Amino acid sequence: MSDVAAYPITSRAFIPLHASPAPTQRPGAERARTKDPLRCTSCSMRAICMPQGLTADELQRIEALICPSRTIRQGETIYRADDAFQNIYAVRAGSFKTVVMHRDGREHVTGFHLAGDSLGLDGVCFGRHSCDAVALEDSKVCIIPFHQLEAMCREVKALQQHVHRMMGGEIVRESSQMMLLGTMSAEQRVATFLLNLSDRLRKRGYSPAEFHLRMTREEIGSYLGIKLETVSRMLSRFQREGLLDTRGKNIRILNHEGLMQV
Structure with missing residues (x-):
């Protein structure tokens, strides 16, 4: 389950991607790419x-x-x-x-995605996307033409295995x-959501105990299949029980083990 926290953003001019054609090779494109300071090796x-x-x-390559x-x-x-x-x-x-x-x-939220995650794989099966992908904050994406990625997968085994793992x-x-x-109570859903978020942040080198939610409680409720009021009630309950300290969208986990036992 993918969740989200805040990440530092470097401001750049907005280039709309929605409904844009696939990137094509043009004269000087390779030179332009080499000037991009945000390369994979430094990411x-x-x-x-x-x-x-x-x-x-x-x-x-x-x-x-x-x-x-x-x-x-x-x-x-x-x-x-x-x-x-x-593209993905x-x-x-x-x-x-x-x-x-x-x-x-x-609107039904089907997932939250943060730095390091991929988007767009929902389109592989039928050649069309099945959902909208909306930025929760000013964000950056790298665009990968899928047909070129497929061709390279046939030549680079590690890349092929990585794409299979993503799918x-x-x-x-x-x-x-x-x-x-299908099986969890409302309190278990909210606790699991926070624990999964904590784990994903830890893997990215961020604090697993303190974070700022970029999604609204209504969006969390949509994702978890419960009402906004239920999300707020569960967070308040966890705070009363000493499991969390919540201040708006700022979350601090006080008792990780206790949250796991909900």
């Missing part, structure tokens, strides 16, 4: 979103495949449901939510979400 998320064990030549990072402003979409699938996206900084719309116009991770995430919604 703090490299250990999470890049395969391990690459040779210098393989890493250089993958870097040449990835388009320079682009800024997506808060509330903007990378893609929308039913858009043609062309690596979150370089910031955070996103993926949502599907019910026929009556209600497998999507299956595990969806299975975990089904279990969360």
Whole structure:
């Protein structure tokens, strides 16, 4: 289950991605890429979103495949449901939510994604995206043309295995979400959400005990299948029991073991 916290953002001009065509090679494109200061070799998320064990030549080839990072402003979409699938996206900084719309116009949050996560794999199956990907804050993504990635996977074994792991991770995430919604009480859902977030932050070198939520409580409720009021009530209860200290969107876990036992 993917969750989100705040990450530092470097401000750059917004380049809209929604409904844009796949990047094409143009004269000087390679030179422009080499000038991009945010390369894979210097990215703090490299250990999470890049395969391990690459040779210098393989890493250089993958870097040449990835388009320079682009800024997506808060509330903007990378893609929308039913858009043609062309690229996958690596979150370089910031955070996103993926949502599907019910026929009556209600929004259902299907996932939260943070730095190091990939977006867009939902489009692989049918050639079209099945959800909207919306920035929760000013964020950066690296754009990877999928047909070029497929071709390189046939030549770089470690990259092929990494893509398979990403797809497998999507299956595990969806299975975990089904279990969360089908078998857990409201308090267990909120506790699991916070514990998973804590673990993901720890793996990225951030504090697992103190963080700032970028999503609203309404969005958390949508993701967990409970009402906004229930999310607020559970957080207040955890605070009374000494498990958390909550101040708005700022969360501090006081008793990790106690939260696990909810």
